[in-house]
Amino acid sequence: MRTERLERLERALGHTFLRRELLQQAVTHRSYGTPHNERIEFLGDSVLNCVIAARLFELFPGLREGELSRLRANLVRQETLFAIAQELTLGNYLRLGEGELKSGGFRRPSILADALEALFGAIFLEAGFEAARSVILRLYDAQFKAIDPRQAGKDPKTALQEILQGRRLALPQYVLLTTRGEAHAQEFEVECRVAELDVCVRGIGSSRRSAEQEAAQQVCRILDGR
Amino acid sequence: MRTERLERLERALGHTFLRRELLQQAVTHRSYGTPHNERIEFLGDSVLNCVIAARLFELFPGLREGELSRLRANLVRQETLFAIAQELTLGNYLRLGEGELKSGGFRRPSILADALEALFGAIFLEAGFEAARSVILRLYDAQFKAIDPRQAGKDPKTALQEILQGRRLALPQYVLLTTRGEAHAQEFEVECRVAELDVCVRGIGSSRRSAEQEAAQQVCRILDGR
Numbered sequence: 001m002r003t004e005r006l007e008r009l010e011r012a013l014g015h016t017f018l019r020r021e022l023l024q025q026a027v028t029h030r031s032y033g034t035p036h037n038e039r040i041e042f043l044g045d046s047v048l049n050c051v052i053a054a055r056l057f058e059l060f061p062g063l064r065e066g067e068l069s070r071l072r073a074n075l076v077r078q079e080t081l082f083a084i085a086q087e088l089t090l091g092n093y094l095r096l097g098e099g100e101l102k103s104g105g106f107r108r109p110s111i112l113a114d115a116l117e118a119l120f121g122a123i124f125l126e127a128g129f130e131a132a133r134s135v136i137l138r139l140y141d142a143q144f145k146a147i148d149p150r151q152a153g154k155d156p157k158t159a160l161q162e163i164l165q166g167r168r169l170a171l172p173q174y175v176l177l178t179t180r181g182e183a184h185a186q187e188f189e190v191e192c193r194v195a196e197l198d199v200c201v202r203g204i205g206s207s208r209r210s211a212e213q214e215a216a217q218q219v220c221r222i223l224d225g226r
Numbered sequence: 227m228r229t230e231r232l233e234r235l236e237r238a239l240g241h242t243f244l245r246r247e248l249l250q251q252a253v254t255h256r257s258y259g260t261p262h263n264e265r266i267e268f269l270g271d272s273v274l275n276c277v278i279a280a281r282l283f284e285l286f287p288g289l290r291e292g293e294l295s296r297l298r299a300n301l302v303r304q305e306t307l308f309a310i311a312q313e314l315t316l317g318n319y320l321r322l323g324e325g326e327l328k329s330g331g332f333r334r335p336s337i338l339a340d341a342l343e344a345l346f347g348a349i350f351l352e353a354g355f356e357a358a359r360s361v362i363l364r365l366y367d368a369q370f371k372a373i374d375p376r377q378a379g380k381d382p383k384t385a386l387q388e389i390l391q392g393r394r395l396a397l398p399q400y401v402l403l404t405t406r407g408e409a410h411a412q413e414f415e416v417e418c419r420v421a422e423l424d425v426c427v428r429g430i431g432s433s434r435r436s437a438e439q440e441a442a443q444q445v446c447r448i449l450d451g452r
Contacts, residue, residue, distance in 0.1 A: 049276065
């Protein structure tokens, strides 16, 4: 494959390969011949699972194991990988055998999803876990932003309450500080205080409740970091 | 829990915790109260899967994806984790609720396996992937050594042959170089050469065949690194 084409893929991934042959292998479907990407895909799949698990753990301190598992399953399934592969126009870089080429294999979700996982595996192999993590999180940015905290299980206020109860601490106090704007476009500012932990943050929202949720979310993140 | 007890566990793990409360949380079963180890176990499970996948990938260059998956499933299942937890005498460090304590929960395979995974998750959280990897690989050392390469799928000679055929190269040539020692304790030295790839390595074994396998294994590793 011409070098400038692979460089375009490297730019889209945000990673420049030291071992160009690993990049080649990652985009090589088994129909093309060996070395192909099946083994590296096995590796990439497990790296992806780990990176996504760690990110969900961090983002949703109030979620239980089962809910984290469900969210992860959603993020690592073929459909999600396929969508990201399409954004990368990964189909343009695949090496496929004659048969797959003719039958449109470069558009097939399973082939594209596998190649994307193989790319994660190749980055892990040559540059380590942190390099793979940073590429994966950048590519998954929109997916993480699209997670609805309500779908993700508990809302932040409930999550915070459970965390505090778990530590045998008093419930947080929410105080409405200000209300701004006209009736149809009001903005609320709320303070959330956990006295025993010396934590006090402010949240803003278009309703009192959403301002409280925003503040609770921030407190959850602070507590998870302690 | 008394500090010296936790220090004994840290020594067995080969990791000293910066955040002692994370270690406490990892050995706390949900029956004891919160914060318990369920969320960290979710994280640890995925770290373990990734570390084991990477190690198998490296150790068995001749194995295909499906065979690697089977081996991994065997290494991360409850039984294996339970065996390692027993070596660590992890039951001595668990925090369990009254009921579990009375019914012998500190000996229960699922509780011990989960706590071990939680420990991996806790190390990952505070010290990163490489720290978790080194603890896991040390604890899994005996498990990896016990993998029978025949059970693990193909023997190295077969694996090498398949790799070369896949790359459309000629088969390797094996040449017996020397035979040493007396009849009941002979040692064979064999050379394995892949001319087209400019690779030539020597293997030693107690039979001609085992010397060839040893040489083939080395060639597989070299080719996987290219």
